[in-house]
Amino acid sequence: MLIVLIALVGFGVYYFVSNSNEHGTHSHNEEIYTCSMHPQIIKHEPGKCPICGMDLIQKVTEDQPVDSNAIAALLQPANGFVVGDFETTTVKDTVIASTVNLPGTVTYNPNSSVNVAARISGRIEKMYVHRKFQRVTKGQKLFDLYSPELQTEQQNFIYLIANDAQNATIIKAVKQKLLLYGMSTSQVNALATAKKLNPVVSIYSPANGIVDGTENSDSQNQTRQQTSATEVLRLKEGDYVTKGAVVFKLVNTEKVWAVFNVIQGYNSLVKINQSIQIKSELDANEVVNAKVNFVETQLDPKEKTNRIRVYLDNEKLKYPIGLRLEGSMETNPQKGLWLQKESLVSLGNKKVVFVKKGEGFQAIKITTGLEINGFLQVLDGVVVGDRLAQNAQYLIDSGSFIKTK
Template sequence: MHPQIIRDKTGKCPICSMDLIKKEENAQKITDIELEDLLKPTNEFVITTVPVTTIKKSSEEISIEALGSIQNDTRQVGSISSIVAGRIERLYVRYRYQMIMPGDKIMDIYSPEIATAQRNLLFLLKSDASNASLIEAAKQRLLLMGMSSGQVQQLIRTGKATLTVSVYSNAMGHIHEAGQETMVATGQMQNSSTTTAPLAIREGMYVQQGQKIFSLTNPAKGWAVLNIFPENQHLVKVGNPVKITPEAMPQKAFRAKINFIEPFYRPNSKTLTARVYFDNASLRIPIGSQVRASIFGSNASANWLPQEAVLSLGLNDIAFVKTSGGFIAKKITTGIRQNNLVQITNGLAITDTVAANAQYLTDSESFIKIKQ
């Protein structure tokens, strides 16, 4: 209202249309007012007739969102080792990640030890053919050194010793050098120069008996490693259904279940890691792909309010509790937010009635004074 407008009777201000207030000549000075009264929020107590709601106690299906990546199933990692000591005469593996099938020839190794064992068998057959026990022992020695039964029979038939022994794959998968398995399993990305560099294993190199030369990772088997944030860790259990969607290939989304939860935190991480095993033979999702996951679980009976009834002030959440004549803002503690519902863990009783839409009861969050 504009104080320059003066009238001798009641009416409205011609400028702002506010009601004129009677001017008192004998107004009394107020001396007991305090600064706290002047700074008291105008909407600490709100008088309104907005719709109200109450707490609903029920068990809601929880959907937890998580991020992760596709990694090799380390349970399916195979290895190729040298069964004899010797020199690599010929190498049949030419590049990293070459696909190898069971029975594929990997390399030929020249071994003086196996050459001596072959000559020993030929000598026994020629000079002591009736000594069946020694001949059988010589055959078993060659089999244990890596020769196949067919090669032993060919040796006996031709009477000529072979100077090399062949090493065959006993598993299927992409080939890696020993000690150079894909780094995705540790959550790191390989340098491109490492993946495109030539193999360090070359023809002419010497190997020891039992030395691990190559590792095989099976591309048909994989697992999704999911990062579970602290506020959701108590809700994730082994066996929970999960839907996994690769970010680059959403059409290849699939359903599975939580198979394993790692019982420790990985270095420099505050998230718990859960594993989902799956068959990648038909999906063919590249290792290292980023994925989004929705983990489905059931929560125990809890107290829920509609999401509109809870107002977030950053660090605090409030609800407007109905009292006689109006509403009072009250601080509450919330939990899970799911399907437009908010779990109430503290601050409200089951009998409390609150405003159905807390936004309608405040013009500015900075003016709200919370009742503890």
């Protein structure tokens, strides 16, 4: 009996406490209205202050959310969602091709250049070419070289002819050595006839070309001397050159390169043997039809571009080195999701479109690729059929505060 009594008392206490908590919670959550000028006025429903007649305002309790006045709350994005009726466009799954214009210049073809090297060590006695970019022809005398080593070999050759003329094998070997040292066949024959030493050998140009430097211009750091049109060669009479050193470099202007820059991201549109139309600044009306011969895979770190080459025949010297060119080519058709450029707004670190959602437009971050003919390729963010605000600029309240999803 005692146990039953204790149980009844405990149940009664529990019921009383539960009712008290529910009543307290209800009272705590009950809306309370007061006057901003007379806070002693408390009512449980909207109305007017009996003292001043002002509208009562709701009093914020601990469980009710409070509107923050912090700067972070005040600067919340105003256009994460924009209510309104604006013209729309759609994301399209299609194929787009266009014409790409590429800036370029004419440069030397390094594969057609010729190096004139010293076949024997010696001192330059006389130079016949004095300036950089001077044009020379095949067989033209470039410089005279005095060589003690050559003089020794000539003495051996004359001695053998005078004292051991029957030893044809050795005489032939010495004669071949003199030819390898740079003497011509006529000079060797004259030496055998006159038997007079001539330790100076003349070096002739092996091909047509333009002088593009000397051995000293690459190996020595000297003060550059320039005239109004040409640059003086650094190699002078009296300079000593070693065997095998490149004395002159001749570049060929009959075969040149047209080098064009392709902006980053568009190199995938250009292929080898793709047709290209070339115009020069000398005559914008003359169009040369050519094909892409080489596509460089390395990105130029300074210009942020890839380069392509077109090999041009320049026998008539129509393209001076350094001439600016403009290349025009039809790109390969690109299939993908495309949207109009006007429907996107760039915020620097992200790109945003406004997608139609119910009675308004939701700001959505997207990832884009190529830009062709006023259309942008969409890589991520929207799908086919999404309706976008046709002009995103109309929906911007403050670009820096746009919040995307």
